[in-house]
Amino acid sequence: MDDFGRIVYLDVEKTGSSFISNFLQENLTCQRVKKVKHGRIGRNFREGSFYFISVRNPLSQYLSLYHYGCEGKGEIYESIKKSGYSQLYQPNKESFQHWLQFVLCAKNAANLGPDYRAVDTELMGLQTFRFLALSFQNALKKLKAVHDYPTLCGLYEKRIHSQVVRNESLRVDMKNLVDTHLSSFVDTESAKRYLEKSPPINRSPKLDFDIESIDEETMSLVRRKERFLLEQFYPEAL
Numbered sequence: 001m002d003d004f005g006r007i008v009y010l011d012v013e014k015t016g017s018s019f020i021s022n023f024l025q026e027n028l029t030c031q032r033v034k035k036v037k038h039g040r041i042g043r044n045f046r047e048g049s050f051y052f053i054s055v056r057n058p059l060s061q062y063l064s065l066y067h068y069g070c071e072g073k074g075e076i077y078e079s080i081k082k083s084g085y086s087q088l089y090q091p092n093k094e095s096f097q098h099w100l101q102f103v104l105c106a107k108n109a110a111n112l113g114p115d116y117r118a119v120d121t122e123l124m125g126l127q128t129f130r131f132l133a134l135s136f137q138n139a140l141k142k143l144k145a146v147h148d149y150p151t152l153c154g155l156y157e158k159r160i161h162s163q164v165v166r167n168e169s170l171r172v173d174m175k176n177l178v179d180t181h182l183s184s185f186v187d188t189e190s191a192k193r194y195l196e197k198s199p200p201i202n203r204s205p206k207l208d209f210d211i212e213s214i215d216e217e218t219m220s221l222v223r224r225k226e227r228f229l230l231e232q233f234y235p236e237a238l
Helices: 017-027 058-070 075-082 093-104 106-112 126-132 139-144 149-156 167-179 188-197 216-225 227-233
Strands: 007-010 050-055 163-166
Touching: 007 017, 017 167, 017 188, 050 167, 058 075, 058 093, 058 126, 058 167, 058 216, 075 106, 093 106, 093 216, 126 139, 126 149, 126 227, 149 227, 163 167, 167 188, 216 227
Parallel strands: 007 050, 050 163
Antiparallel strands: none
């Protein structure tokens, strides 16, 4: 959560959040009030502020998280390592598929954080949970009570964010925000130049396999567990 008072960015992990936060810090004329990395909204919700969030194709998001773990970084890596499964982190397609199947298995939710295992992990995968956990005021309490897909979709209608930036079209989507919701808070031309010229942040190195070559068994798991994100934002991947 990157709070600039009238503008609040909900920074979902591995969706280009560092780039967006840097953009806001460098270009908004209003001062940052508070920043809590991937922080959720509770009593700090403000009516009248503009909330926006970022999203990413969950398979690419998982691959980025896996890259991070292969470098020995991240809470997920540390938790899986403590559970005795560090051998899952090898820079090849087979190991990524085994890791992804492990992460998508509901019985392994305890390795992915106490908040995630508190929700229905058959209904929502880790990436869907991370997105929805930033989408509502007091989100965890609300998500704990959801156990079927129609209810989950109904809950999303009560989201606090009014715009979604897709990682895959990040610069275009941010330029659109500059022209609309951010126009009163930035120098428009300067902000657009920043978006055009600034390099990516924390880009993971490429592994030696193509994400499109992931086997159908693993892909079917992704489609089932991340159904919400795919239907809402990436229907072409279903």
